[in-house]
Amino acid sequence: MSDDCLLVYLHDDLVGRLQPVRDGARFSYEPSYVAAHAGGVQLSCALPVREEPFDRETTRRWFSGLLPEDTRLNELRRFFGISSGSYLDLLREVGWECAGAVKVVPTGAVNSGESGSTIRLDEEELARRLAALPTHPYDSASTMRVSLGGYQEKLCVTALREVEVADGRVEHLEVGLPLSGAPTTHILKPQPQGRLLGLCEGEAWAMVAARHATDTAESALYRLRDGTPVLVIRRYDRKLEQGSVIRMHQEDCAQALGLGPEQKYAAERSARKSDPTFRGIAALLSAYALDPHAQMLTLLRQMTVNLVLGNTDAHAKNYSLVHDAKGGVSLSPLYDVVPAREITPHVLTLGMRVDGRIRADRIDREHVIGEATSWGLSARVVGRVLDEVLDDIDKGVTAASLLYPEAGGRHAAAAKRRIADLGSGLA
Template sequence: MVHELEVWLFADHVGTLSLQEGRLSFHYRENWLNRPGAVALSCSLPLQSDAFDDIHTRPFFAGLLPEGHLRRLIAQQFQVSGQNDFALLDHIGGECAGAITFLPPGASPSPSGDDHVQWLNDDELIAILDELPRRPMMAGKDGLRLSLAGVQDKLPVVFDGQRIGLPQGGQPSTHILKPLIHGVEDSVTNEGFCLALACAMKLQAAQAQIRTIVDRRFLLVARYDRQTGTQGRVARLHQEDFCQALGVVPEMKYQNEGGPDLAACFSLLRHVTRPSAPQVLHLLDYVVFNALIGNHDAHAKNFSLLYTAKFPVLAPLYDTLSTAVYQTLTPKMAMKIGSKYKFSEVQAHHWDQFAESAGLGRAQTRKRILELAQSLPKTARQLQSQKELEFAGNPLVEQIITLIEQRAALTIRRLTEPQGDA
């Protein structure tokens, strides 16, 4: 028996996702292929009339789903197999990353509007925060069909500047609500500070704010794949992460598991963006910034392409926090710099190896690394001192800045002293 879901991009039915004998396939509709200006869902799913088999289909579609224990809990909620991507997309694939929506055959997306938002009072929001660890994405509650990739508890919400609500029907979310990560001390402040620091460094980064309801702290991150237009209407922008674009399944996102390395990420940008030089330089900044703040979890699913015009651009920096300040988390970076996974072992010639593999000039790369290493500690201290942001006096922020100062000093020393190449 063949099971089918219709795949919609914005308000267009572009293709069909099928499941037969446990294997996925996807094919574009002829009407879509023949339409002037038709676009592909993914770099890994180019426009063609032939169907894509399971090997080519799964990386993009599985990449829309939560991972790890979140995926298992959602599967239990709906009494389906945790390995069944199709069933999970059927249950929660109404509001996904980018502009993708999954609907049963014959159904059409609902129009968006304020009446499709369930606005929450403080008590209701607290109840959701408490329930989220047991019911990821609030799966199955009140007909919600929400999905985001990753292993961290999070929830797509609508935020109008004052109220927070749950998107229903065809309503796009505007923000991602991220509560504290269990077992990771004050992750909300950590990520909030690191994203604010990226913005202070003039890097393109997701806008985030730390909020508190009674004693519950959470991060509210503005979605870069959503745009508010006239009359407050929220529109989806399409996007895909680098694993999806490269045809890599989510469970292989780490380089040491066979996932993409930095060379593959830079190569992807060069192949799909026009002009590519500015995008490549933005990615270089992201790599150096993540290394200096100690974000060891910067794997290929934490970089994305954003489709805003004829050619995609590198999406703003997101999911960035200093994991290196936690002794219980791995000291290994998700992707090597040169031949090294550990930042403490990265010498000047490893940065040169990285530059060469990424197609960058050594001298230009060293210059940019030094610029960031020299300015980052000062900018971090300035950000810490802004009283309205409540970072001053926070012990975790102090630890992050101390780590940044140490890493920046080490990097400057290794890139400027002759013995740094030894």
């Protein structure tokens, strides 16, 4: 193979190669990996282990999904002086730092594992780096941490001591900037300057409310000395074992469905075959989850939480699958739960359709039940679980509003109305 190949590692094991071809690349698994895992989905539901290489478009969709998007992607190109639109050129530079347990590195590069170090950031330096987002979030390739997309800008850091949280607020934050492959443990999201009023506290509020109804990434609010709010989120794709940070493998549902990042939203005007769908995610759970029924009920909970909390930006990259060592999958904890309907009230279209409906203000109980029964769940079970999750979210909204009263004043009443709209009326 050509030295231009990119090597693909999973949990530090070489699993395959990206072979450049005209206008793209083709991904193929290593023969030894095929011999051990033929037919498995250890890397991706969209890339089952097989001998034959995958075509250019299938390869592009999945591997471009490892990269950031929009402003962060453009900043990457500027930083490295990359004029081409090739995702391969970007992966060659930053593929060593991806979400989950995947690494993409040039042939001949040393796969150094998690051996890097960290630079401690005092509050002044942390504030400076957060304020520099997104135009200059790093100062050298060794400090590059840009693999995560999402609703707002973020900085990935390593906690140097346990993050102390009380009443929804971080009391002490001691973090470092990771260098040369050192693992990160937390994501910091500062309030955007001059726009999206209350976004940071609103997301903190929504994450707490969601946690009462379904497994949700741990988060809390931190304030810099000047009062700037920062949302601190513990990464669910990293876990601590015997003092070492271990990467857990995950892929977002756009990747798992075989879609490129540009296809993460359902088309607004009319449905397309290429649209991401909850039914498609449910089909993956049916095929690969250890307990498909339980996982579909979790998907119902996650979908309902996002509807109630007004998260119109819940697209296919805001749902993810976690892969276990045996090749099974389960839904990741919920993340990026933003009460967008009150923050951006002019946006009423959902990231994905519910029972064929794209408008958030036109979804009722029967549509939620219709969507979930299309996955193969019984209407009786769906109705029961829907009432349970609505009751859980109602308690979560109350609890979150006590922790974050300003955000509660902005979002709680609307969430309560949506709970009533989706309820059975039998309370």
